Amino acid sequence: MEITQDFEKLSEIKKDSIINFERTREVEKVFPSSKKSEVVLLKSGVVRKHYINGGDRCHDVEALKILGQSEYFPTLYAFEKNDYFYMQRAKGESLLDISNSKESVDVDEIYEKILVAFGQMVSVGYLDNDMKIEHIFWDNSTKKLTWIDLELCQKIYLKDPLNYIFRNFEKIVDELNDYFKSNLQLTGVKEYFKQILIN
């Protein structure tokens, strides 16, 4: 297993829970996940994702090595290539759950943060092909947004990716408008991505 620099900053309890997981299996809860992977929350609060049939087509680790440094993505702590990895738990609840609950949130504020997070992803040359509100966590008390599941977050190889990027962003905004009955507009967004691509 490889560990990251952020692993070193963890509490001893969290470090131990990662190092000794195979032996102790101290799981607090199992998240509902696809047939491809198993995602669990350790008692220490760390999240572990394990690919059941190997993860050679899964990009989480590669993407989190870069994006995990950003406040909008989970920090990566340790990993075994194509097998499993450990990361920070996203605070709050998914936007899908929030939209189905009675909790009232400021959708404009959430939108602004999604735009910044999306911009950061584009600025390092990546795009998530599985972006959905289910994968965006929001903690309303701290206003923290965390974007999870980067399994399909891949390097963009297109020569002129602006329209592709814009269409992907449009999809998530459409989803937000559907679920939160909001009327978010895409004014200036294309120009914003264009500037990011130039820099």
Ligand SMILES: Nc1ncnc2c1ncn2[C@@H]1O[C@H](COP(=O)(O)OP(=O)(O)OP(=O)(O)O)[C@@H](O)[C@H]1O
């Ligand atoms: N870092 C995290 N913090 C909190 N919860 C997480 C985290 N990562 C995953 N989860 C929970 O585990 C679930 C499954 O994780 P993820 O989406 O990465 O796996 P998956 O196998 O691709 O699942 P699916 O295909 O259903 O999206 C998420 O929907 C979420 O509830």
Ligand SMILES: [Mg+2]
């Ligand atoms: Mg997923």
